[in-house]
Amino acid sequence: MKNHKDLYVITLAFFGLSFVNIHFALLGLLCMFLPMYLLKRDTKKTWCQGYCPRSSLYMTLGKKRKKKGLPTPLSFIKGNLKNVVLGYFFISLTIALLSTIQVVRGAMAPMLIPRFLILIPITLPFPQLFTLSAAPLWLTHFAFRLFSMMMTTTLLGLTLSYVYKPRTWCTICPINTVSDLYILDQKSKTFQPAKNKAS
Numbered sequence: 122m123k124n125h126k127d128l129y130v131i132t133l134a135f136f137g138l139s140f141v142n143i144h145f146a147l148l149g150l151l152c153m154f155l156p157m158y159l160l161k162r163d164t165k166k167t168w169c170q171g172y173c174p175r176s177s178l179y180m181t182l183g184k185k186r187k188k189k190g191l192p193t194p195l196s197f198i199k200g201n202l203k204n205v206v207l208g209y210f211f212i213s214l215t216i217a218l219l220s221t222i223q224v225v226r227g228a229m230a231p232m233l234i235p236r237f238l239i240l241i242p243i244t245l246p247f248p249q250l251f252t253l254s255a256a257p258l259w260l261t262h263f264a265f266r267l268f269s270m271m272m273t274t275t276l277l278g279l280t281l282s283y284v285y286k287p288r289t290w291c292t293i294c295p296i297n298t299v300s301d302l303y304i305l306d307q308k309s310k311t312f313q314p315a316k317n318k319a320s
């Protein structure tokens with residue numbers, strides 16, 4: 122199965138719609154749940170192989186490049202970098218969830234700006250075509266946190282695709298790492314009874 126070439130439009134639409142209204146960034150949750158649902162259903166990387174809009178963006182931009190990118194460093198494929206990025210993803214998601222709970226409880230003010238790599242606030246004016254005044258502030262806070270995660274990983278992926286091969290981000294993408302771990306675990310469970318039978 123090949124990644125559909127036009128799916129990059131969804132990535133562009135995600136950022137475009139977030140600038141129309143930040144609550145559209147909540148759609149970013151689909152990019153986390155759909156790959157996991159398909160992984161559990163098929164026990165293979167169905168999302169990565171055929172439906173990922175981000176990978177489609179990297180491939181589309183990669184094809185337009187004149188210069189050939191550098192080969193992907195070995196540390197991306199075999200080193201600990203995958204685990205570092207996976208750790209970053211879980212820390213980022215945990216902060217997003219816990220800070221949202223704190224906002225709901227009134228123990229913290231909502232953070233209504235994006236942040237790059239959790240730590241760097243983007244203080245530039247954030248364009249919004251319309252605002253949803255009825256939306257609770259905790260939801261707006263959570264939408265900004267999801268936008269920050271999507272923005273950070275997309276910018277990192279774009280930088281990598283510019284320096285190296287178009288899909289270099291995929292080698293360290295948390296979805297890929299989790300998928301590898303899940304598939305390995307399922308395979309070991311499948312082989313376990315056969316092994317026991319043989320012995």
Ligand code: SF4
Pocket residue numbers: 156168169170173174175176290291292294295296297
């Ligand atoms: S590894 Fe990540 S970026 Fe690459 S195709 Fe899979 S989900 Fe998309």
